[in-house]
Amino acid sequence: MTTFKVWARWRPLKSAESHNGEITRTSDGDHTLQRHGISISIAASTRNKVLSSRERSWKSGLSFDGVIEPDEKNNVAYNRLVAPIISDVLQGKCCNFFAYGHSGSGKTHTMIGYDFENGDEFGLCLAAANRLATALGEINGEITVASKFGIGLQVYEMRNNSAFDLLNNQNECFVREGADRRVHIRGETEILEDGKVRVRPITTRACWSFEEVQRQLREALKQRETATSTIHDQSSRTHAIIEMEIITSDLLRARDSVVERQSELVPVGKYATDVYIEEQLLAVVQTEDGKYVPNPDYDVTRQQRVHDAETKKAEFETRVKEAEEYESEVFASIAQLHQCIGGRLVFVDLAGAEFLSGPATSRSMLKQTPQEKQQGRQINTDLLALKEVIRARSNTSQSRIPYRSSPLTMVLRHHFEASADSQSSIIVTVSPEADQYAATMNTLKYADLIGLANNRGG
Numbered sequence: 100m101t102t103f104k105v106w107a108r109w110r111p112l113k114s115a116e117s118h119n120g121e122i123t124r125t126s127d128g129d130h131t132l133q134r135h136g137i138s139i140s141i142a143a144s145t146r147n148k149v150l151s152s153r154e155r156s157w158k159s160g161l162s163f164d165g166v167i168e169p170d171e172k173n174n175v176a177y178n179r180l181v182a183p184i185i186s187d188v189l190q191g192k193c194c195n196f197f198a199y200g201h202s203g204s205g206k207t208h209t210m211i212g213y214d215f216e217n218g219d220e221f222g223l224c225l226a227a228a229n230r231l232a233t234a235l236g237e238i239n240g241e242i243t244v245a246s247k248f249g250i251g252l253q254v255y256e257m258r259n260n261s262a263f264d265l266l267n268n269q270n271e272c273f274v275r276e277g278a279d280r281r282v283h284i285r286g287e288t289e290i291l292e293d294g295k296v297r298v299r300p301i302t303t304r305a306c307w308s309f310e311e312v313q314r315q316l317r318e319a320l321k322q323r324e325t326a327t328s329t330i331h332d333q334s335s336r337t338h339a340i341i342e343m344e345i346i347t348s349d350l351l352r353a354r355d356s357v358v359e360r361q362s363e364l365v366p367v368g369k370y371a372t373d374v375y376i377e378e379q380l381l382a383v384v385q386t387e388d389g390k391y392v393p394n395p396d397y398d399v400t401r402q403q404r405v406h407d408a409e410t411k412k413a414e415f416e417t418r419v420k421e422a423e424e425y426e427s428e429v430f431a432s433i434a435q436l437h438q439c440i441g442g443r444l445v446f447v448d449l450a451g452a453e454f455l456s457g458p459a460t461s462r463s464m465l466k467q468t469p470q471e472k473q474q475g476r477q478i479n480t481d482l483l484a485l486k487e488v489i490r491a492r493s494n495t496s497q498s499r500i501p502y503r504s505s506p507l508t509m510v511l512r513h514h515f516e517a518s519a520d521s522q523s524s525i526i527v528t529v530s531p532e533a534d535q536y537a538a539t540m541n542t543l544k545y546a547d548l549i550g551l552a553n554n555r556g557g
């Protein structure tokens with residue numbers, strides 16, 4: 100049974116912000132048997148601004164599962180949100196964590212953290228990697244496996260309809276739904292030196308120690324910074340996704356051969372389509388009145404070309420299927436040794452919604468290029484789609500989950516489906532600064548809608 104928890108995290112006021120004053124806030128819990136949850140109330144300091152009465156104060160429903168206060172470090176957030184589900188991941192389950200908040204509210208601080216040396220300040224994914232690496236070390240010591248368990252790391256950013264691979268030079272990958280209705284994230288088709296074709300998926304880095312995860316994440320963060328400056332962007336205008344899966348090198352090898360077989364299929368499939376179109380064009384002629392009729396001069400034995408190309412394509416499709424079956428067999432045989440294989444943690448640092456804007460941001464929004472405006476609309480679409488997916492999943496009577504509403508929810512679909520019997524969470528990060536009141540209220544409202552749907556079951 101899915102549970103989805105909603106948390107709020109207040110970041111500390113920075114010294115440069117203290118002259119602006121602080122948002123007045125309280126949290127009230129109701130833990131009776133009928134209701135379980137925390138409601139958050141906020142009120143604006145009206146010192147610097149004229150606000151309408153509707154804007155001056157706001158109170159959520161009993162939507163929150165917990166509040167992390169400004170003086171509480173990342174280790175408190177980890178112990179409350181992630182530590183309780185590590186045992187699920189070690190049983191092969193999938194758990195998802197989302198961070199939502201406006202720029203500078205503490206999403207990256209919470210998810211990844213900026214202090215890679217002090218364990219108390221490791222972000223959620225780093226602290227989880229530390230715990231997982233220790234647990235996997237123990238499992239590797241206990242059982243004899245041909246290849247050891249490790250962490251398969253993927254780090255990418257979603258912008259518009261593409262994913263940018265932060266472990267591979269921000270390589271652009273496209274989100275497509277295949278004929279099998281599975282979503283694939285793949286780069287451009289590359290022609291290799293030997294003439295072979297490769298369609299590269301998002302990179303998975305195998306990490307056999309916590310230090311390796313730390314190093315790879317650092318590298319990925321550097322790429323994020325570069326992307327931010329070069330495309331005149333803010334990291335809060337992209338969704339960053341960090342996936343950590345329990346793998347072995349045997350499993351990764353089996354997956355690589357699926358990609359290789361799929362790459363081999365690409366030119367063969369294209370050739371079959373080209374031949375079919377060529378022959379179709381020869382097989383008909385256009386009459387004077389513009390109609391297409393069968394070409395009487397067409398040599399029907401030419402259809403053998405189409406047949407041969409289709410046969411070859413079917414052969415290559417079978418090879419893909421065999422590679423996929425082999426991957427499933429490898430997975431099943433490892434799972435017999437230990438159920439942790441495939442256990443997965445997904446951390447999503449969401450872009451802030453465009454309406455989350457104080458006066459300064461509003462001014463900068465007026466200066467946005469058409470491309471940036473389109474990007475802003477896409478972010479809002481993604482965030483709305485995500486909210487609707489989470490709400491629909493909590494409504495047991497709703498059978499259709501709108502995963503296809505946005506590229507973000509399409510990409511997250513299989514993580515959501517895999518997490519059906521475990522617990523996931525959203526943490527909204529908020530600033531207590533009075534100037535950020537509107538942004539803070541909008542962030543809390545987003546979480547409130549999710550939390551209320553969870554409490555009511557839809």
Ligand SMILES: Nc1ncnc2c1ncn2[C@@H]1O[C@H](COP(=O)(O)OP(=O)(O)OP(=O)(O)O)[C@@H](O)[C@H]1O
Nearest residue numbers: 110111201202203204205206207208209213334335
């Ligand atoms: N809970 C916290 N405790 C201490 N410092 C924090 C906390 N939250 C945020 N900060 C600090 O505030 C600054 C902004 O935080 P961060 O970069 O995480 O924001 P963000 O929401 O990820 O912003 P953006 O979306 O623009 O990337 C950082 O210097 C960070 O260390």
